[in-house]
Amino acid sequence: MSSYTPPVDERPDDTPWPALKWPIADAVVLSGGSVTLTKFTAADAHELFAALDHEAVWAHVPGRPASAEQFGASIAERVTERGDTAWVVRLSEAVGGLAAGAVVGTTSYLDVVVGAARLEIGWTMYTPAVWGGRVNPSAKFLLLRHAFEELGAGRVQLKTDIRNHRSQRAIARLGARPEGVLRRYQPRADGTMRDSVLFSVIAEEWPAVSSGLQERLNP
Template sequence: MDPAIELRGRVVTLTGVRDPERDARELYEALDDDRVWRHVAGRPADIPALAGRLEDALVPGPSFPWIVRLATPYRGLPEGTVVGQTSYLDVSVPDARLEIGSTLYRHDVWASAVNPETKLLLLENAFDRLGAGRVQLKTDIRNERSQRAIDRLGARYEGVLRRYQRRAEGTVRDTVLFSIVAEEWPDVRRGLNERLRSASDR
């Protein structure tokens, strides 16, 4: 996909990586918090390490990273503030499927409109523009907060992938798998829009 693409909502704007050094500085500052990385392996050691990772992501392949910025002032943060990252992973055009993952947000936007609107924008792009038939999401079995968030999106629980991958501290994690298929997308979209309308009323 084109790094110049932009997905804009009421609260957040998603863009591809356009300037790895600048994006890395802003992203590192947003995510430099132990709580953010508790269940996620691969925490970058410093800004240059993160910049190198973003640079590598510019090479066309089965993944596409997104930078999540505020589209408007929100929770005391100014418009344009980088509040997180997410990605399309394991994109398979012949099979019309992809995964949404590597999602991390700064702690002060947890339990806000940021995640549901980010997922709504990504799902709209996947199903309505890219023609996906299936979008899947995975999380560590220990990460109950993430599991609840995915369930609230309207994704369907599919099961547990046992001994799926190594955690940063060396233990082996089981991974919980969820998915949304094209036939379910209209109901999922309706539910997400209702959540966002309710959030805007508060």
């Protein structure tokens, strides 16, 4: 049997942490940088479906919908059955040839554990016209800031397919810390089993991550 060295406790003097402030009111709007985030409603389904109706968008995401109605129903199911908070991402300024006000994607808070003050940011998809620019870091900054500074999160995690190198690099550039690989974690659209690369930001790291993102968005 190979030897095993247990990891070091990075927070040996940890103190009690309060539960997450949850749920999020429907009227909450997150705005800053290049984007505005509002909670998903059925009225958003057609614009969102049109924005994401690209083969490349769904390359690493299972369950590509065949219609706006199907897409809206799947998001509503996640919200009601799993307790996710789904957000619609709109531009607050022209980006990638798209006008201010255009719907460019969606992202969600999911796997929320109120007592442990943790949640995940996932189901993030954008129209290819805004890939590699300010939209994703702007949206992630708003979501992380709201999670840590308004909801009282102690941990926010993000994960992605081991084959999705673009997504991994984007998450790492946010300042999130890689934690390892969850092997054979979930099925892909083609039925193969995906390994997921896991990242996180914890409350103690948020001030530095926040500063880095603000410098990136406001050079």
